[in-house]
Amino acid sequence: MPSTTARVRRLSFWSIIVGVAILALKFIAWWLTGSVALFSDAMESIVNIVASGIAWYAIRLSAKPADAGHPFGHHKAEYFSAVLEGVLIVVAALLILHEAALAFLVPRAISAPGPGLAVTALAAVANGAWAAVLIREGRRARSPALVADGRHLWSDVVTSAGVIAGLLLALATGWLWLDPLLAMLVALSVLWHGWHLVRSSVQGLMDAAVDPVDLAEIERVIATNSEEALEFHDLKTREAGRVRFIEFHLVLPSQMTVEHSHRICDRIEHALAKEIPGARVTIHVEPAHKAKNGAAKNGNGVGRPV
Template sequence: MPGSGRVRRLTVWTIVIGVAIFALKALAWWLTGSVALFSDAMESIVNVVASVAAWYAIRLSYTPADDNHPYGHHKAEYLSAVLEGVLIVVAALLIMREAALAFQASELHAMPVLGLVINGIAGIGNAIWAYVLIKVGREARSPALIADGRHLWTDVVTSAGVIVGLILALATGWLWLDPLMAIVVALNILYHGWKMVSASVQGLMDTSVDPQDLVEIEKLVAANCKGAIEFHDLKTREAGRARFIEFHLVVPSDMSVEAAHRICDRIEEAFRRDMSDAKVTIHVEPEYKAKHG
């Protein structure tokens, strides 16, 4: 799993790259006067602001647990992702306003082809960086990094749509295609913003781990609980990159506390080895508490 240093460096580079991409897209808009390219540049402003929020949230999430936050600060990343989703919605509404005004006076400046080329270069840069962020974000189990990468990927799709729409407008002379494409872009941004907010809110609500991870957790406990009778009432929740796991471990009634403790130690050591982001709580129970024959 990538260390905190690498994740933090990525968030800093995301801000730097975001500013550079915005500059390219702003130049493309200035050269063309296209409201669709304006919408693309507007989303890049959101990218920069969201990247700053992600940088701060990830930095906060790696702060060690303290007296006021005994379970750590992992959920800070979800707050960043929620903020990013809200900013996307605001940007989409502003784009729709500009597009509505542009329907009344659609026009393009003298250098639309150069503007399209510059915007295309910016889109390629975003695509490469989005791939890096999503890949590392999944490895590091970082909701903020994944949200940032997915947002950049929607920006790539946006840029591609804008370029196609603008090429059609230039080829046909139907300049109303430019603001129409801006509205399509805004609707796409709204959709992805809603998905991002929904996913982050689920994280804040202590959603359980996904079914595949749950199967791995059950296998890990079963493989390391030799000497116990059974385990049951397994509960899990996720908080950023951390996973909290708790369950009841039933042992023979005549087993000593020391022997039961050794079993717990073995299980916890297995989690530290194979699932280092897991925080495990085990409640030991006597034999008569068994739920299975």
């Protein structure tokens, strides 16, 4: 069975192929209709392809083992790809707004709407199915680049659905100004998505802590596997791509041997590695008088439940 890293690489590569196919369908729809709203939909797909290519490279780079220049590995490379994808989304939105403004000045009739909307609907369904695969597998593999790619595609599906509904309304009413208006709404939606993507990725680059649910699980695993320890404190976590760094202080009886302390630390590290995907654990062992809880300092209790 292929490793998680190999599966993520394969999915990121196929995302480029799928993106090219979706782009071809959307440009056919635009060519058939001349709709500026469908043009904006196709422009976003160009960004999808470029972003998928960046994600593919970033995933390959993040899988490189640690070296002398990068002793903690290359895991954050995926966050850079997500930030760059957000920037590309903003560029695409500005191009869409420019085209929509021109269409407002010179309204364009929509030709062959039936075939064009049918092709767009087909592209949206295919995009949605692939986005669901990327988000599901990206979460399972804890790959920010894969999840970001999937979310971007899903936002594309939502905008495509809105464009189709809006164009049907424009055709029913004869209000041609709805076409460029839809394009502008697509651009604003794309801008919002780009901002959200950049913001979440910057959080990763800033060494944000794991979410509260994961933090509670980490605390539970430490407490369950810390027999003979007096307490643990100063727990710190951070995420870097698919890796979660965990460090804390473990207070042990002062008379305990180094070998015995080492066995306890090994047990905790193995338990965290089993229960917390991508865990990298650092434990600082301290003697009893370093405990922050009064009872634990006297060897009679636990500072933080263990």
